[in-house]
Amino acid sequence: xxxxxxxxxxxxxxxxxxxxxxxxxxxxxxxxxxxxxxxxxxxxxxxxxxxxxxxxxxxxxxxxxxxxxxxxxxxxxxxxxxxxxxxxxxxxxxxxxxxxxxxxxxxxxxxxxxxxxxxxxxxxxxxxxxxxxxxxxxxxxxxxxxxxxxxxxxxxxxxxxxxx
Amino acid sequence: xxxxxxxxxxxxxxxxxxxxxxxxxxxxxxxxxxxxxxxxxxxxxxxxxxxxxxxxxxxxxxxxxxxxxxxxxxxxxxxxxxxxxxxxxxx
Numbered sequence: 370x371x372x373x374x375x376x377x378x379x380x381x382x383x384x385x386x387x388x389x390x391x392x393x394x395x396x397x398x399x400x401x402x403x404x405x406x407x408x409x410x411x412x413x414x415x416x417x418x419x420x421x422x423x424x425x426x427x428x429x430x431x432x433x434x435x436x437x438x439x440x441x442x443x444x445x446x447x448x449x450x451x452x453x454x455x456x457x458x459x460x461x462x463x464x465x466x467x468x469x470x471x472x473x474x475x476x477x478x479x480x481x482x483x484x485x486x487x488x489x490x491x492x493x494x495x496x497x498x499x500x501x502x503x504x505x506x507x508x509x510x511x512x513x514x515x516x517x518x519x520x521x522x523x524x525x526x527x528x529x530x531x532x533x
Numbered sequence: 534x535x536x537x538x539x540x541x542x543x544x545x546x547x548x549x550x551x552x553x554x555x556x557x558x559x560x561x562x563x564x565x566x567x568x569x570x571x572x573x574x575x576x577x578x579x580x581x582x583x584x585x586x587x588x589x590x591x592x593x594x595x596x597x598x599x600x601x602x603x604x605x606x607x608x609x610x611x612x613x614x615x616x617x618x619x620x621x622x623x624x
Contacts, residue, residue, distance in 0.1 A: 381591055382578030385598035393606055475538070484579070484591065492595075493588040503584030505544065506555050507596050514603075515596035 372398040380483020388522060403479030404435040404462050406486060421531045428529030435462065492516065537590050541580035553581055557601030577601050 373395040376387045383399060390397045407426055418424065429436045437454070456463030456479060468475045480486045494512045545551015547567035548560035557577050558570035577598040579590055586593055 378578060380578060381594045382581075382598040385595055386575070386577050386602045389599070389602045389606060484594070488589065488591045491589040492592040495586040495588050495593055499585075499587050503582075503586075505583060505593070505597070507593065507600065511596040511600050512592060514599050515592050518595060518599055 370398075372396050374398070375400065378483055379481050381485060381488075383483065384485070384522075385518060388518075401479075401481050401483075403464070403481055403483075404437050405429055405481045406437055406439055406464065408439045423529055423531045425529055437462065437464070439464075492519065537579075537586075539579050539582040539585065539590055542576045543583040544581055545583070551583070552576065555600075556604040557581060557597075558605075575601055575605060 374386075374390050374397050376383045376390070376397060376399045379387070379399050379401040383401075387397045387399050405425075407429075423431070426436070428434075451465070454464040456466035464478050464480065466477050466479065468477065478486065492515075497508075500507055542552040542559075544553055544555050544557075545560075546554075548562055548564075549567055551560065553559050553576045554568065554570060557575040559574045559576060560567070561569045561571050564570070579594045581597055581601075582590060582593060
């Protein structure tokens with residue numbers, strides 16, 4: 370198979386890149402090491418479906434995508450769920466991975482969607498003084514474009530084309 | 534404890550002070566000029582962010598990724614409709 374672009378990761382960086390490439394009719398391969406994750410309970414109100422659309426769990430099943438369910442830390446079984454979703458040599462599809470380095474220990478997660486799995490809809494613009502201090506050249510135009518991208522893609526990414 | 538680790542391939546003015554330029558292009562250590570970059574290789578995730586933001590990084594990572602990919606690809610077509618984006622997101 371030939372692709373115009375290969376995108377490694379599917380978080381807020383990779384999904385932006387892939388969506389912008391696809392919008393220009395480029396053929397894109399996204400590489401993601403994590404599986405799809407779905408909340409066991411429905412959170413909020415699902416968006417209405419248009420003609421020819423289906424909900425993501427149905428789309429995942431129809432397309433034989435690897436999908437798992439979020440741990441539930443808010444009930445008595447939650448702690449067991451967290452341990453069950455650790456990413457280890459024996460459970461290579463787990464959600465959480467501990468890594469021990471010489472000077473740091475990290476807890477990372479792997480999922481389709483990357484950081485969007487856990488960002489809780491928090492989209493705060495940093496203080497311009499902070500951006501200047503670290504040398505990041507982003508202003509109102511760039512942050513406005515980012516908010517618009519999130520608005521444009523929130524619907525499309527939660528409603529999938531029907532199978533067939 | 535750091536809850537939003539950022540950086541690793543950070544933005545800088547040239548290869549002596551960063552891994553990528555402000556448009557996500559990866560500096561080429563073999564280039565004639567310290568700010569020369571590789572063709573077709575970009576970093577557009579949180580590792581590009583050169584320091585702590587003091588707020589959640591989601592919007593900043595998205596803004597930086599859009600800036601980099603927009604610079605590489607040129608101005609986008611109109612924002613995708615639900616149907617068009619659905620068909621391209623799940624081919």
